[in-house]
Amino acid sequence: MPKTLYDKIWEDHLVHEQSDGTSLIYVDRHLVHEVTSPQAFEGLRLQKRKVRRPELTLAVPDHNVPTTDRSKGIDDEESKIQVDTLRSNCKEFGVELFDVNDKRQGIVHIIGPEQGFTQPGTVIVCGDSHTSTHGALGCFAIGIGTSEVEHVLATQTLRQFKPGSMEVRVEGPLPFGVQAKDVILGIIGQIGTNGGTGYVIEYTGEAIESLSMDGRMTVCNMSIEAGARAGMIAPDQKTIEYVRNRKFAPKGEEFEKAAAEWLELRSDPGAKYDKVVVIDASKLEPAVTWGTNPGMVTSISGQVPNPGSFDDVAQQESATRALEYMGLEPETPMSEIKLDRVFLGACTNSRIEDLRAAAKVVKGKKVHDDVYAMVVPGSALIKKQAEDEGLDKIFIDAGLDWRIAGCSMCLGMNPDTLSPGERCASTSNRNFEGRQGKGGRTHLVSPPMAAAAAIAGHFVDVRDWDYID
Numbered sequence: 330m331p332k333t334l335y336d337k338i339w340e341d342h343l344v345h346e347q348s349d350g351t352s353l354i355y356v357d358r359h360l361v362h363e364v365t366s367p368q369a370f371e372g373l374r375l376q377k378r379k380v381r382r383p384e385l386t387l388a389v390p391d392h393n394v395p396t397t398d399r400s401k402g403i404d405d406e407e408s409k410i411q412v413d414t415l416r417s418n419c420k421e422f423g424v425e426l427f428d429v430n431d432k433r434q435g436i437v438h439i440i441g442p443e444q445g446f447t448q449p450g451t452v453i454v455c456g457d458s459h460t461s462t463h464g465a466l467g468c469f470a471i472g473i474g475t476s477e478v479e480h481v482l483a484t485q486t487l488r489q490f491k492p493g494s495m496e497v498r499v500e501g502p503l504p505f506g507v508q509a510k511d512v513i514l515g516i517i518g519q520i521g522t523n524g525g526t527g528y529v530i531e532y533t534g535e536a537i538e539s540l541s542m543d544g545r546m547t548v549c550n551m552s553i554e555a556g557a558r559a560g561m562i563a564p565d566q567k568t569i570e571y572v573r574n575r576k577f578a579p580k581g582e583e584f585e586k587a588a589a590e591w592l593e594l595r596s597d598p599g600a601k602y603d604k605v606v607v608i609d610a611s612k613l614e615p616a617v618t619w620g621t622n623p624g625m626v627t628s629i630s631g632q633v634p635n636p637g638s639f640d641d642v643a644q645q646e647s648a649t650r651a652l653e654y655m656g657l658e659p660e661t662p663m664s665e666i667k668l669d670r671v672f673l674g675a676c677t678n679s680r681i682e683d684l685r686a687a688a689k690v691v692k693g694k695k696v697h698d699d700v701y702a703m704v705v706p707g708s709a710l711i712k713k714q715a716e717d718e719g720l721d722k723i724f725i726d727a728g729l730d731w732r733i734a735g736c737s738m739c740l741g742m743n744p745d746t747l748s749p750g751e752r753c754a755s756t757s758n759r760n761f762e763g764r765q766g767k768g769g770r771t772h773l774v775s776p777p778m779a780a781a782a783a784i785a786g787h788f789v790d791v792r793d794w795d796y797i798d
Contacts, residue, residue, distance in 0.1 A: 331597035334563050335494050335529045338469045338594070342452045350490050357451035357468075359386040359481050361424070362437045363393055363415040364742070365456025369479035370418040381485045383423040387446050390415055391436045392742045394429055396705050396732035408743065422482075435708025435734040438462040438676040442546065443708055445575025449564040449591035454481055459676050459758065460559075461552040465545035466572065467564035467594055469529070472553070492558040493603035495528035499536035501610040506792035508686070509544030510678060510756065510775035512536065513551040514616035514626050520606055522624040525557030528604060531596065532562050536610040542571040543682040550677045551758050554623040563595035617663050617788055618760050618773040620651035625760075627663060629778070629790045635659040654762055655770050656750070664788050666772070667699070670753040671783040672765070673729075673776055674705030675739035678756035683776040684715050688723040689796055690780035696728035697786030703730040703745070705737040729783065741766045754782040 332340075344353040361369075366388070373380065380386060393408035403409040412429065419426040427433045427440060434440070438459055441447040449467035454460060456478045463470035473487065481487055497516055517524070530552050532545075540548065545562050552560025569588045572578050579587045614628035625648070627634065636648035636659065652659065657666070673679070673687050684706065696702050704724050706712035712734055715721055721731045738745040739757040741764070747753055749768025756779050757764075760771040774782070777791045 331600040333494050333596040333600045333602060334467065334531055334561060334594055335469065336600070338450055338452065339491060341450070342469075344486055352489050352491055353486050354452060354489055356454050356481050356485050356487050357385065358441070358446055358448075358453045360437050360441055360446070360453070360455035360460070361386060361388045361415075361478065362455070362457065363390045363411040365475050365478055366418065367411065367414045368475045369456070369482055370422060372479040373422065373482060378483050380422045380424060380482045383425075385485065386424045386482065387427070387441070387444070388415060388419050388424050389427040389434055389437050389440055390429055391434075392736045392740070394735040395744055396735045396737045397744075399429055399733065405744070432709050432713075435706075435711065436676045436679065436736055438546075438550065439679065439707035439711065442466060442542075442571070443575070443710060445572055445578035448572060448578065448587075449568060450594050452487075454487060458553045459550050461557070462546050462550040462676055464549040464552070464559050464561035465542060466568055467561060467591060469559060469561065471559045493528045495525060495530045495557070495604040495606070496602040497530050497532050497606045497608065499532065499534040499608045499610050501535055503536045503539060503610050504613060506615055506777075507610075507613045508615070508775035508777060509540050509547040510773075511613055511616045512540075513548045514618070514623060514773065515613045516606075516608060517551065517555045517623045518616070518626040519608060520555060522554060522622050523556045524606070525552060525555040528557050529559045529561065530555065530557045531602070532560060533596075534608075534610070537562060538565065541682055542567055543680040546680070547677055551623065554758055564591040565595075615775065615778050615791055616773075617778065618771075619655065619657060619663070620648065621654055621760060621762050623758070623760060623773060625651055626773070629663050629788060631663055633657045633659055633661040633663065656752070664790065667752070667787045668754050668782055669700065669751040670747060671700055671702035671779050672705070672738040672753055672755040672757065673703065673779050674707070674732075674737050675755070675757035676707065676736070677758040678776050679705060679707030679711065681711050681714050683756065684711070684720050685718070687776040687780035688720045690777050690791065690794060691727040691729065691784055692723050694727055694784045696783050699786050700783050701730070702728070702783035703732055703738070705732040705745075706734050708734045727784070738765050740764060747771075754779045754788065
């Protein structure tokens with residue numbers, strides 16, 4: 330019987346299944362950070378348990394770390410305690426830690442693939458919803474709760490009900506100027522923030538296959554914003570070359586053997602999905618969110634919707650509340666929305682290709698006088714690579730603030746936050762009320778769109794941008 334990529338990985342990792350569908354699956358890799366792990370380690374301590382496979386766990390502080398000078402430590406006491414606690418827990422339980430000033434430190438979902446810790450065909454978990462990012466390499470990657478973090482640390486297994494399977498097929502080539510971020514925002518705009526609920530999404534089609542690994546990670550990252558349990562893309566030669574020679578990847582003949590197995594993971598011809606959605610790539614445009622969830626999105630050529638244009642009463646009410654919070658008037662052209670802040674970063678869009686794309690937009694230009702813009706690389710290694718390529722100089726010369734790796738303004742857990750009423754073009758993944766700071770107003774966009782907005786002071790269509798190569 331033909332099987333999907335998801336079915337193959339699930340069956341390969343199934344330890345036991347009960348009559349009610351409760352399953353126990355083996356976990357290959359476990360990533361931890363400072364926010365969701367303290368209680369888990371304390372649970373082990375109280376039960377006098379050890380981490381079962383410490384070599385399969387990798388830790389990094391990212392949510393609470395400052396993205397400016399770290400020589401003075403962390404000012405916020407709660408943040409400091411969380412980072413210190415992670416450090417002491419890793420030492421006690423023998424877990425490898427990429428500490429605050431480690432040259433490999435970065436956002437947890439950046440460093441996993443970067444280090445080759447993330448590999449095709451594996452089950453990967455982390456106490457963080459955007460673990461779905463890793464599915465871009467052809468693995469089953471899911472976010473888990475703190476009690477589940479403890480369970481994985483103690484047993485290297487996880488209890489789960491198997492979600493359904495969903496294919497999102499993006500047919501045709503991507504139009505000019507459309508980025509991976511536009512693809513996933515377009516998908517969410519079409520299926521809604523609950524469209525993937527109860528499913529693991531496999532992204533297929535010409536448009537998906539054309540994406541780089543960085544782009545595929547962007548798409549899988551926001552599967553959660555579509556309501557899905559996880560997102561994944563079948564491994565291909567791009568995947569193989571991405572993993573090759575990374576620290577935790579197999580070496581030599583062992584790698585070639587693994588690579589051959591990874592290429593066999595793609596869904597078989599005739600494999601059946603529980604749900605199929607087809608997206609016409611030719612209809613995708615550079616996207617901008619206008620409301621308070623990622624499904625409230627339109628193209629840069631569009632306008633803020635009138636709540637009355639929605640057929641459903643609940644949608645009308647939701648749109649009305651969103652526009653009130655966002656301080657927007659219906660039927661305002663998206664290109665007329667002015668900005669206070671621009672944030673280039675987060676586990677969605679802080680990889681080297683994202684930075685290159687943004688640098689291309691701002692090169693030879695200056696940030697608008699009314700805008701404060703910042704660039705936060707996803708890891709210390711990406712930061713170094715960008716500096717080796719001279720991207721930092723391009724950003725600094727244009728007036729953007731060049732920062733140190735961390736989650737930064739993606740969420741309000743560190744000093745990088747919006748003030749009440751400030752409007753921000755952000756390359757992150759969530760635009761919920763208060764996500765980037767109490768009263769902050771967030772618009773989700775691609776890196777080129779964010780960079781162009783920083784220069785113009787308002788949203789612009791990057792397809793019309795005057796680039797300097």
